[in-house]
Amino acid sequence: MEKRVLVLNLDHSPVAVVPVQKAIVLVLLEKANVLSTYDLLEIRTVSRSFQYPAVIRLSQYKNIPFKGVLLNRANLFRRDKGECQYCGSRRHLTIDHVVPRSKGGKTSWTNLVTACNRCNVSKGDKTPEQAGMILRSEPFKPSLSYFLAEYAERQAEEWLPFLESRVVG
Ligand SMILES: [Zn+2]
Known part of the structure; x- marks a missing residue:
């Protein structure tokens, strides 16, 4: 499976998960900086090669109204x-x-x-x-970070340092 890239806002809050091609375009246009890369992965073009980004941060704050994780x-x-x-x-x-x-x-x-x-x-x-039935855990409203951390544990450990402080809540 292709690796995904975590996009952070200027204030380090997670805003999106994008395919690597999109992340590289943002970096080349100087709309984002690479904060972390996947080890051992490289992307080559004709003229240069890039480390495969794992986490990027937008260069400008984007006001993205986040309505919460979709209930489905x-x-x-x-x-x-x-x-x-x-x-x-x-x-x-x-x-x-x-x-x-x-x-x-x-x-x-x-x-x-x-x-x-x-x-x-x-x-x-x-x-x-x-x-007479007992719930194994109290149902809660998950945050975006909750799902991101869950994904990161399976697919992208490189994200974890950028999510840890936000997992709870
Ligand atoms: Zn059951």
């Missing part, structure tokens, strides 16, 4: 690491409203969890307490 099925499963939040199963995953909609439960990060089909059916139209 894929991102919810990612937040819950692909595990049913009641029994830990990784199979037949569905989405459960912790407080059922019929009882006023909202469709929000803090009221939705990944649940396997079996747990979802046996919980039915009840709250976890009523159904």
Whole structure:
């Protein structure tokens, strides 16, 4: 898989993840500086070669309104690491409203969890307490950094020093 490049704003807050070609264009146009490179990777053009950038920082502050991580099925499963939040199963995953909609439960990060089909059916139209089921972790609204750090641990350790201070929260 091709490596991706983490783009930081002038204040070091993460703003985007881009393909390497795009990152190099930003650097060549002097719109960004390279802060970290991937070891052992090089990109060659006819006339020169570049270290493969891992993290770049924009040269000018960009005001990017960030609305938060999109609430959808894929991102919810990612937040819950692909595990049913009641029994830990990784199979037949569905989405459960912790407080059922019929009882006023909202469709929000803090009221939705990944649940396997079996747990979802046996919980039915009840709250976890009523159904005698226990959540393995409290559902939370993930930040962009949370997902970036999760990706970095698997694919791009070079990013971690630039994310660590921002992972919590
Ligand atoms: Zn389950």
